[in-house]
Amino acid sequence: EAGVTQFPSHSVIEKGQTVTLRCDPISGHDNLYWYRRVMGKEIKFLLHFVKESKQDESGMPNNRFLAERTGGTYSTLKVQPAELEDSGVYFCASSQEEQAGVMKTQYFGPGTRLLVL
């Protein structure tokens, strides 16, 4: 079974440009999460999809970030316009549907390394 995949693995863009990151979760996983680590900081939660619905977007830093998951399969995270402080590693994770009282493990992708110059 394929794991979580992310594309691209690396992206170097200039300040003010737009970048779109893609995440393909493990097949059949309803839950999809985005996290990021900026330089020298801890890994931080960004948002959580359940199928195509945003369940929790409390970690999104500002309105320059837009996440979508049309059809409930893969997800994209767009940064527009990118700023220097957006540089970091963006991770995606997925997990199975969670039912009452049963927690499901999140499995992470390899991440996308974004550098904004």
Add this chain to the structure above:
Amino acid sequence: DAKTTQPPSMDCAEGRAANLPCNHSTISGNEYVYWYRQIHSQGPQYIIHGLKNNETNEMASLIITEDRKSSTLILPHATLRDTAVYYCIVRGLTFAGGTSYGKLTFGQGTILTVHP
């Protein structure tokens, strides 16, 4: 979710057991203890989790104290490839409208260095 405290770094000799401690004194009854690790610049890798009983899988063992305020991750025979940052995370099930909130809150973790 409850906050965790881990030592910033630990060393271990190859072939020996690595015992990584974690304090989570404010853990509540429905919160699980999860362990992940991040090797170099890869994505976090799931290791093991538990609620109150000790757990073992092919990667590690998890020992949770009876009061659940602390736990220890045990890598029984550490290898050089186990060098990584290890994260202890406490995660609870919170429901709203029948759907759980599952975000993981990462701390600084413990940098484990396994040396020959």
